[in-house]
Amino acid sequence: MIGSRTSRRRFIVGSGAALATAAVGSVFSQGAWARADDPPKKLGFAIVGIGRLSINQILPAFERCKHAKLAALVSGDADKAKKFASQYNLDEKHIYSYANFENLAHDDSVDVIYIVLPNGLHAEYTVRAAKCGKHVFCEKPMANTVDECKQMIDACNAAKVKLGIGYRMQYEPYTQALVEMCRKQVQGKTRLISADHGFNIGGGTWRTNAKLAGGGPLMDVGIYCLNAARYLMGAEPVEVTAQMDQPRDDPRFNEVEASMVFTLKFPNGALACCSTTYDSAGGSRLRIMNEGGDIFLEPAFSYGAPKMWIRERGQMKQAVYPAVDQFANEMDEFSRELMENKPILTPGEEGLADVRVMQALYAAAREGKAVKFA
Amino acid sequence: MIGSRTSRRRFIVGSGAALATAAVGSVFSQGAWARADDPPKKLGFAIVGIGRLSINQILPAFERCKHAKLAALVSGDADKAKKFASQYNLDEKHIYSYANFENLAHDDSVDVIYIVLPNGLHAEYTVRAAKCGKHVFCEKPMANTVDECKQMIDACNAAKVKLGIGYRMQYEPYTQALVEMCRKQVQGKTRLISADHGFNIGGGTWRTNAKLAGGGPLMDVGIYCLNAARYLMGAEPVEVTAQMDQPRDDPRFNEVEASMVFTLKFPNGALACCSTTYDSAGGSRLRIMNEGGDIFLEPAFSYGAPKMWIRERGQMKQAVYPAVDQFANEMDEFSRELMENKPILTPGEEGLADVRVMQALYAAAREGKAVKFA
Numbered sequence A, B: 001m002i003g004s005r006t007s008r009r010r011f012i013v014g015s016g017a018a019l020a021t022a023a024v025g026s027v028f029s030q031g032a033w034a035r036a037d038d039p040p041k042k043l044g045f046a047i048v049g050i051g052r053l054s055i056n057q058i059l060p061a062f063e064r065c066k067h068a069k070l071a072a073l074v075s076g077d078a079d080k081a082k083k084f085a086s087q088y089n090l091d092e093k094h095i096y097s098y099a100n101f102e103n104l105a106h107d108d109s110v111d112v113i114y115i116v117l118p119n120g121l122h123a124e125y126t127v128r129a130a131k132c133g134k135h136v137f138c139e140k141p142m143a144n145t146v147d148e149c150k151q152m153i154d155a156c157n158a159a160k161v162k163l164g165i166g167y168r169m170q171y172e173p174y175t176q177a178l179v180e181m182c183r184k185q186v187q188g189k190t191r192l193i194s195a196d197h198g199f200n201i202g203g204g205t206w207r208t209n210a211k212l213a214g215g216g217p218l219m220d221v222g223i224y225c226l227n228a229a230r231y232l233m234g235a236e237p238v239e240v241t242a243q244m245d246q247p248r249d250d251p252r253f254n255e256v257e258a259s260m261v262f263t264l265k266f267p268n269g270a271l272a273c274c275s276t277t278y279d280s281a282g283g284s285r286l287r288i289m290n291e292g293g294d295i296f297l298e299p300a301f302s303y304g305a306p307k308m309w310i311r312e313r314g315q316m317k318q319a320v321y322p323a324v325d326q327f328a329n330e331m332d333e334f335s336r337e338l339m340e341n342k343p344i345l346t347p348g349e350e351g352l353a354d355v356r357v358m359q360a361l362y363a364a365a366r367e368g369k370a371v372k373f374a
Helices: A052-064 A078-087 A101-106 A119-131 A146-158 A173-184 A217-233 A326-339 A348-367 B052-064 B078-087 B101-106 B119-131 B146-158 B173-184 B217-233 B326-339 B348-367
Strands: A012-015 A043-048 A068-074 A112-115 A135-139 A163-166 A190-198 A239-245 A259-265 A271-277 A283-290 A293-297 A308-312 A315-320 B012-015 B043-048 B068-074 B112-115 B135-139 B163-166 B190-198 B239-245 B259-265 B271-277 B283-290 B293-297 B308-312 B315-320
Touching: A043 A052, A043 A326, A052 A068, A052 A078, A052 A326, A068 A078, A068 A101, A068 A326, A101 A119, A112 A119, A112 A326, A119 A135, A119 A146, A135 A146, A135 A326, A146 A163, A146 A348, A163 A326, A163 A348, A173 A217, A173 A283, A173 A293, A190 A217, A190 B190, A190 B259, A190 B271, A190 B283, A217 A259, A217 A271, A217 A283, A217 A348, A239 A348, A239 B239, A239 B259, A239 B271, A259 A348, A259 B190, A259 B239, A259 B259, A259 B271, A271 B190, A271 B239, A271 B259, A271 B271, A283 B190, B043 B052, B043 B326, B052 B068, B052 B078, B052 B326, B068 B078, B068 B101, B068 B326, B101 B119, B112 B119, B112 B326, B119 B135, B119 B146, B135 B146, B135 B326, B146 B163, B146 B348, B163 B326, B163 B348, B173 B217, B173 B283, B173 B293, B173 B308, B190 B217, B217 B259, B217 B271, B217 B283, B217 B348, B239 B348, B259 B348
Parallel strands: A043 A068, A043 A112, A112 A135, A135 A163, A190 A271, B043 B068, B043 B112, B112 B135, B135 B163, B190 B271
Antiparallel strands: A012 A315, A190 A283, A239 A259, A259 A271, A283 A293, A293 A308, A308 A315, B012 B315, B190 B283, B239 B259, B259 B271, B283 B293, B293 B308, B308 B315
């Protein structure tokens, strides 16, 4: 999955750790991915939920998509849906509500239903989407519980549709290059990973509602640290520990943790330590410590391109890969996987694997003991 | 302890994260610390153990000391001692062996005995030094066990001599500025700390001998992460977790861990996550995540000056403080504390506090459960 993409990478190395922005455009606008046998077709996406992520990231991304296009909007707010339909030249006949969601089954312009709802609604709407006979792309975290994840996978299998989880980093060139470096052990074995991802959250968001979010920063942004440790190690953790804080005097955290630190142990003995927060200004970063050097990304998980430095023998070099619109990129790649009938890079099983570990992390933090996986 | 020094700091702020080296000299050579009432006297230090740290860092540092001078050498290798005595213009009558160590009691040129031996010998030689009636400065970690630390404290109290532990960072201007920023909450409360410190160790060193080292990278370099979390929070952790790896197929790690990840929880709910390694190229770094911004140091714990960036509202600014010779600095400061009869910044109790937590971390890792302190 990684090879064909990373073999095309542009590896530009500069000295020092200056935060120079690489002058690289979207690989899509440059046509770097164009292949003679590319199917010209764009798959139609129904966007379910018109919240901040849809408005600011996903809807604007379609104009940079080669294999995906906006085909429908689903919202509980008809006026809002009409506004964005107008903005993106979508005929109002492709607007749906949660009540008439099942009518998507009869909308031939829709190939994929992209669930961009609060986490606690992912299972219900993925199951309903599958029953419409449409492929499903669902934001991370896949769901609040492993049981919900299983229901989602089962529903998609039963409906013979594909399910992908929106792990945008896994489709992103820096991350794919990093995965390849770890697999090929270009700096020797990876022994330690440290990662942080957090921000100071405002009030009045579903993200601090336990039923809708399934948890606090771990479910929302800490998942990037966990997912990175898993894809970089290419393995599942065998044992985890965690500690969390939920201050009683901060109403934002009546229902979910304010911050968590956690550690992971992998089958080959490699370790990871991670932090995630909703109550401090953390940003995102990732450090991979290998036998012969280390690799540092900051930002590591933001919507813009990561910045990456590789250190060997004390020398730090910046590595530059193509910058992509991460949302256009993941929708294009999922579309290609569907059109070319290839394996899904981030299937439901990948989403479930993270949810399984996150449930273990909450248990470890609550019970004050390491959780081992059988 | 912090205030008088940091109020003199030069706070030079530049944009970006370029790794520019600040053009600042030693505060001592510049006379920045000179005060009219400074006693002109230099205290005499006996250096016990002529290993790499003594040879490369401590002995060369004396020429930059204002309040400390080399007064004696203790070594099991008479030729080596003579060589360095000659190099540093020390009369051979001030050379001692471990057999005649107690003769230091009668060497009036010696005010302080600085223990630079393997960790497992710190307790024995601190007790012997105290019985000579000399003040004791002892490298970190203070000892292998809490019991040993208590013996050391008791011996110094009984002999009415002072005991300081060689936490060079705590005497260093960047670190002191950082402590002050956390105390004053200039970016709001500190909620999360992440820190890494490690390197890929060679063979043939006492540092991987359990009896001499008391443990692996945690005792040697991970202690910097732990100590930083404690001095930045200004509190003791109430609960800790840890995981470690000790690969069976690597003879370097027959007796000690190869790497460890650990988490700490503080009384106010702040969390820390840390990693330490002897089998990957980690370097040293420290991130403090506050409510309103974050502060990043890399290197954080090396012998050279740290590099430090402060981020607020997305803008990263480099902060520059005076660079000092950390070993000259700590010997000078300890000497001043003795001469001015001030409290010791890093007394035996500080060393004991780290050893207590490190013992808990090993227990947490072995037993797979969080260790709570009463």
